[in-house]
Amino acid sequence: MFYTIEELVQQADRDYQGNIAELMISTEIELSGRDRSEILSLMTRNLEVMKDSVQAGLSPEKSPTGLTGGDAAKLDAYIKKGKTLADSAVLGAARNAMAVNESNAKMGLVCATPTAGSAGCLPAVLTVAIEKLGLSESQQLDFLFTTGAFGLVIANNASISGAEGGCQAEVGAASAMAAAAITMAAGGTPFQASQAICFVLKNMLGLICDPVAGLVEVPCVKRNAMGASFALVAADMALAGITSAIPVDQVVDAMYQVGSAMPTAFRETAEGGLAATPKGKALAKEIFR
Numbered sequence: 001m002f003y004t005i006e007e008l009v010q011q012a013d014r015d016y017q018g019n020i021a022e023l024m025i026s027t028e029i030e031l032s033g034r035d036r037s038e039i040l041s042l043m044t045r046n047l048e049v050m051k052d053s054v055q056a057g058l059s060p061e062k063s064p065t066g067l068t069g070g071d072a073a074k075l076d077a078y079i080k081k082g083k084t085l086a087d088s089a090v091l092g093a094a095r096n097a098m099a100v101n102e103s104n105a106k107m108g109l110v111c112a113t114p115t116a117g118s119a120g121c122l123p124a125v126l127t128v129a130i131e132k133l134g135l136s137e138s139q140q141l142d143f144l145f146t147t148g149a150f151g152l153v154i155a156n157n158a159s160i161s162g163a164e165g166g167c168q169a170e171v172g173a174a175s176a177m178a179a180a181a182i183t184m185a186a187g188g189t190p191f192q193a194s195q196a197i198c199f200v201l202k203n204m205l206g207l208i209c210d211p212v213a214g215l216v217e218v219p220c221v222k223r224n225a226m227g228a229s230f231a232l233v234a235a236d237m238a239l240a241g242i243t244s245a246i247p248v249d250q251v252v253d254a255m256y257q258v259g260s261a262m263p264t265a266f267r268e269t270a271e272g273g274l275a276a277t278p279k280g281k282a283l284a285k286e287i288f289r
Helices: 005-015 020-032 036-057 071-080 088-105 121-133 137-157 171-185 190-202 220-239 248-261 278-287
Strands: none
Touching: 005 020, 005 137, 005 190, 005 248, 020 036, 020 137, 036 088, 036 121, 036 137, 071 088, 088 121, 088 220, 121 137, 121 171, 121 220, 137 171, 137 190, 137 248, 171 190, 171 220, 190 220, 190 248
C-alpha cells in the first residue's frame, strides 16, 4: 500500500519494474479482497462505458434543460475541415471530453472518473492515446489502473469533491490523473508521470465549482474539454524532462489547503462565480420555474 505519490513511485520502481498498473492491481486485491480476474473484469466494464459515452455524446441533441448539447458535434465537424489551429490530438481530447459530459447531461451512462462532473477528462485522453499510441486492450486497462493509483492518493490526501475543494478537486484531479496515465502509456517513467500531475494541479489551483442552476452542465462541459487538453500538454512537458520546483505531494497538499480555504459560495453551492451572474440566475429561474 502507498500513501503518497512519492511512495507510489518508489514502490512501482522497486517492486514492479516501473509498472504502476500492476502495483494498483495488487493494492486493489489487498484492499477489496477481490481476485485479479474479477478486478480486471470490473475495469473492463469501466473501459467499455467510457468508450460508449464518447460516442453517445457526439450528437446535436440538447440536454433536457437545454443548457448543453451539440458542442462536441460542432467541434467534431470543425476538426474534420482540417483547418484547425491546435493539434488534432488536443482538439480530439477536447471534443471527446465534451461528448462525455454532454452525454451525462442527457442522462446517459458515464463512468465517474473520479466524479460525474469530471467524467470527460479521462476517457477523452484515453481515446486519444488509443488512436495516437495504438494501445491494445491490455494497455488500455493499464492506463485506467494507473489513473486509479494516482487518484487514490489525491482522494486520500486532498479531495476529489467539488463541494469540498472546488473544481480544482474534480476537473483538476481528473486531468492530473489522465496526464499521469498518458505519460506512462507513451513510455515515460513513474517519476515523469508524477511531474505531469504537478503541472496540471499547479495550474488549476483555486479553480472554483460554480455550476449554473446547480447542474453539472455550465461551465462543467467546457472545463472538462480544457482539462483534457491540459493533460496532454502536461504529459509532453514531463516527457521532455521538465520537472516541478515543488514536490508532487506538496502540490497535492497545497490543493487541499486552497480547497479548505475556499468560500462555500465557490464550492458547488451555485451561490458564486458564473452561477451568480445575472445570466446564470436567469437560466436557473427559467429551468426551475
